[in-house]
Amino acid sequence: MTIKKIQLPLQTVSLVLGFMVWVILSSLMPFIKESIKLTPSQLTWVTAIPILFGSVMRVPVGYWTNRYGARKLFAISFILLFAPIYWVSQADSFGDLIMGGFFLGIGGAVFSVGVTSLPKYYPKERHGFVNGIYGIGNLGTALSTFGAPVIANQIGWSKTVLLYSVLLVVMAVLNFFAGDRKEPRVQTALVEQVKSVSGNSKLWLLCLFYFLTFGSFVAFTVYLPNFLVSSFHLSKVDAGMRTGGFIVLATAMRPIGGYLGDKFNPFKILMFVFAGLTVAGILLSFAPTMTWYTVGCLTIAFCAGTGNGTIFKLVPMYFTKQAGIANGIISAMGGLGGFFPPLLLTFLFKLTGHYAIGFMALSQFALASLILIVWMFYQEKLGLSAKIIENTVEGIMVTDTTGKIHSVNAAFTELTGYEAKEVVGMTPSILKSGKQDRGFYDTMWDTIRSQGFWQGEIWNRKKNGDVYLEWLTISAVKNDAGDVVYYSGMFSDITKQRGFI
Known part of the structure; x- marks a missing residue:
């Protein structure tokens, strides 16, 4: 197997670990809050801070990947994560969790590495599927959500956090020795790259769509463990298992979404995605029983995962020469989509005593996206017709x-x-x-x-x-x-x- 052929599996496994680290705090929150007293507002901020920093950092990480290569970015990121892992394992206050969680965001920022690096090794016709396979790295959130509570039940949450450092050593070494040292580089300055894409309205529409699809995935991943325990009185392990099921379904649909985007018109796939999210949001807003709540959540997982894979099929269609910075900006917006909903849901719950308005907002946001994607679809067709008419x-x-x-x-x-x-x-x-x-x-x-x-x-x-x-x-x-x-x-x-x- 050549060095180029191993980049997809290597970078996918690296993303798995990055996402495992990214959601440590939300995965273990039912345990952490038993030893560190947190108000509902503090609890929300502790789980949201890693999402915020990880999202914002995706823009420079995409740029740095183009400039220095995936090998260096993954290896350095995993080395840097040692510090917050140790800090969180020793935390005994809200401030410690915020400080450690801030730098745990590096684990989420590495998403930009693969979506920038991997398309260089494949023809454009396979970019949707390749990015979908790389997106299986979302499985890292499921592994933490499934596994961390089980291990914490046996050895405690502090020692469970420290175990992640072993995996960081392994993957840092693997990337250093197996990463592609000759990956093609782009030397254009960051400001110049941002300017080259910022004026394109399609970039901001893709940001909006990914804000919704990936944001829904992240928000539910972060919020479900504690939500299921407090609202439905499930055990911590049961809540972790159910959240893990949500993550597995969303992750499995990501490569399928990428494949469908390659095979069929990606705009039509996204129409289906946003229609499904609209219906699911309305269902959840009526505060259903556990059965119907499960149906609503799994529908969101199915649609969000499909959308996540399909959207990155559209990116190289519009930004082949600026893929690094475009991927960074779009993926950053997706991460921010996971930062704001938990804060909004907490605020609305304190204000009204339930989450109905928040879920209804999700449905209306999805409906607006559905209207926009239909508009883009017909604009694309009209654009083709206009070009032909102009020429002959x-x-x-x-x-x-x-x-x-x-x-x-x-x-x-x-x-x-x-x-x-x-x-x-x-x-x-x-x-x-x-x-x-x-x-x-x-x-x-x-x-x-x-x-x-x-x-x-x-x-x-x-x-x-x-x-x-x-x-x-x-x-x-x-x-x-x-x-x-x-x-x-x-x-x-x-x-x-x-x-x-």
């Missing part, structure tokens, strides 16, 4: 980058005799006359790749078998990031003009 009023055939026909216009049907339903999904070879050899087509595509377009005469064949001469212009259609996403062929029949009839 003649016969049009649009293919994707794999050569399959994406769409044709009415003039195409009139000139060739083929209806759109007969050619969409086929390749342009359906029109070949056989008068041009392989060398002709190779030269044509070399010109398109180097100059962005080709113009010339070409013999093609109509549906009825007639061979005709056409004047053809093929243009590369690029997205906002400057990447070719379609090829547009514009043509007219010039057989009569050339005197062949």
